[in-house]
Amino acid sequence: MDDLLADLRSLNQPLPRYTSYPTAAEWRHVNDVTYEEHLSRIGRGPVSLYFHVPFCETMCLYCGCSVILNRKRENEERYVQALQKEIALIGSKIGWRPINQLHFGGGTPTKLLTEDFEALFSTLSSFFTFQEGAEIAIEVDPRTVFTDGGEKLRGLKRVGFNRISFGVQDTDPEVQEAVRRRQTLEMTAKTFQWAREIDFEEGINVDLIYGLPFQTEERFRKTAEDIVALGPDRIALFSYAKIPWLKAHQKAIKEETLPSTEEKFRLYLAAREIFLEAGYVTLGMDHFAKKGDSLALGLENGTLGRNFQGYTLKPSSTLLGLGVTAIGDLTSGYFQNEKDLPTYYRALEQNRLPTHRGLILTPEDHIRRYVIHTLMCRFQLDKELFFEKFNLHFDTHFAKERVALEQHIQRNLVQESEGYLTLTPRGRLFVRNVVSTFDAYHSASTLPRFSQSV
Ligand code: SF4
Numbered sequence: 001m002d003d004l005l006a007d008l009r010s011l012n013q014p015l016p017r018y019t020s021y022p023t024a025a026e027w028r029h030v031n032d033v034t035y036e037e038h039l040s041r042i043g044r045g046p047v048s049l050y051f052h053v054p055f056c057e058t059m060c061l062y063c064g065c066s067v068i069l070n071r072k073r074e075n076e077e078r079y080v081q082a083l084q085k086e087i088a089l090i091g092s093k094i095g096w097r098p099i100n101q102l103h104f105g106g107g108t109p110t111k112l113l114t115e116d117f118e119a120l121f122s123t124l125s126s127f128f129t130f131q132e133g134a135e136i137a138i139e140v141d142p143r144t145v146f147t148d149g150g151e152k153l154r155g156l157k158r159v160g161f162n163r164i165s166f167g168v169q170d171t172d173p174e175v176q177e178a179v180r181r182r183q184t185l186e187m188t189a190k191t192f193q194w195a196r197e198i199d200f201e202e203g204i205n206v207d208l209i210y211g212l213p214f215q216t217e218e219r220f221r222k223t224a225e226d227i228v229a230l231g232p233d234r235i236a237l238f239s240y241a242k243i244p245w246l247k248a249h250q251k252a253i254k255e256e257t258l259p260s261t262e263e264k265f266r267l268y269l270a271a272r273e274i275f276l277e278a279g280y281v282t283l284g285m286d287h288f289a290k291k292g293d294s295l296a297l298g299l300e301n302g303t304l305g306r307n308f309q310g311y312t313l314k315p316s317s318t319l320l321g322l323g324v325t326a327i328g329d330l331t332s333g334y335f336q337n338e339k340d341l342p343t344y345y346r347a348l349e350q351n352r353l354p355t356h357r358g359l360i361l362t363p364e365d366h367i368r369r370y371v372i373h374t375l376m377c378r379f380q381l382d383k384e385l386f387f388e389k390f391n392l393h394f395d396t397h398f399a400k401e402r403v404a405l406e407q408h409i410q411r412n413l414v415q416e417s418e419g420y421l422t423l424t425p426r427g428r429l430f431v432r433n434v435v436s437t438f439d440a441y442h443s444a445s446t447l448p449r450f451s452q453s454v
């Protein structure tokens with residue numbers, strides 16, 4: 001434990017989460033004409049869709065998402081109409097496509113009504129069809145589905161959703177009070193039970209956050225045990241991403257109420273231990289899946305992929321992002337929509353896709369993205385496969401990274417043998433540090449833009 005904490009002291013630094021490579025910090029202005037050019041070149045295969053619904057009723061102080069506070073129904077109605085327009089615009093440009101994965105995130109997508117989802121799925125059906133076995137997922141705020149006896153959850157199932165993710169973060173009332181997210185354990189447990197009865201067949205996920213104000217090891221153990229008692233199929237255990245220079249509301253969290261770096265790491269290890277003892281397996285540092293869950297099997301057989309929503313078994317070469325701030329990944333590049341709602345609406349009114357920024361990948365970006373994503377998803381890189389894919393010798397191509405790699409090997413974060421780079425169990429805890437070695441844009445000047453790695 002002592003040497004683990006020593007590693008923590010030296011390795012805990014601001015680092016990207018690598019949901020994309022190059023990271024969003026490198027993206028620049030990109031317009032709809034460029035996006036359309038790239039859309040015209042996507043293959044004929046299935047696509048993944050991400051819908052962003054930015055509205056929330058109140059602001060949780062730790063929140064790092066793109067959120068618009070809203071209590072007016074008419075704003076949501078207008079937004080749904082805009083999404084329908086965007087579906088139609090994209091659909092008419094790429095032609096009929098099968099969908100293998102669809103995800104609604106936010107914000108709070110469950111602020112929308114069942115009839116909104118019916119309208120959106122109806123528009124979708126004019127341009128897309130769901131593939132057999134498609135994953136249709138939505139983030140659920142238990143506070144928005146608690147008062148109606150499960151009616152809204154049943155509506156989601158009726159519309160077609162088959163996976164839901166419950167936002168919980170922490171079950172302790174004092175922690176909740178400090179972050180202004182009041183959600184009783186009864187509320188979480190009841191909505192979870194309804195969801196089980198309704199049977200979302202692809203499963204139920206729960207999201208937790210460690211590093212919040214007033215969290216102690218004892219309290220967070222209780223949170224982890226509360227969650228294990230519910231028995232979700234997957235658990236996401238995220239580190240509180242402290243970025244007050246980007247999210248000013250986080251400044252309302254008093255520094256002295258936050259756990260120290262070492263305490264924060266102990267919170268993580270305590271929860272992790274409870275999940276492992278309960279039969280979950282780790283996927284990367286921050287995701288856990290029940291043994292036998294499809295993601296756990298995907299880790300074993302090397303089919304695990306990663307996209308903006310986390311780990312997936314259905315990585316598509318085309319992820320289309322719809323809604324304000326939504327991000328798409330066409331493999332050739334990343335494309336993000338307008339961040340400002342009036343500008344987003346204006347583009348659609350002018351029959352333009354609301355593209356705002358992004359990045360077209362260079363050949364070198366593709367090589368490094370492959371290495372980073374492979375290590376994050378499989379914890380192992382096969383140098384021969386790398387050669388087959390890029391016609392490059394790994395050791396020669398990454399000669400400059402050798403010194404940093406040797407340090408990881410000496411620290412027992414990485415093992416190198418018979419043409420493989422493999423992350424050790426300890427290396428998996430510091431996977432962001434290890435993969436940052438292959439990030440060509442990563443330098444001291446970019447560091448303060450990211451949250452701490454642990
Ligand atoms: S954490 Fe979720 S519910 Fe809270 S403000 Fe952020 S997006 Fe909204």
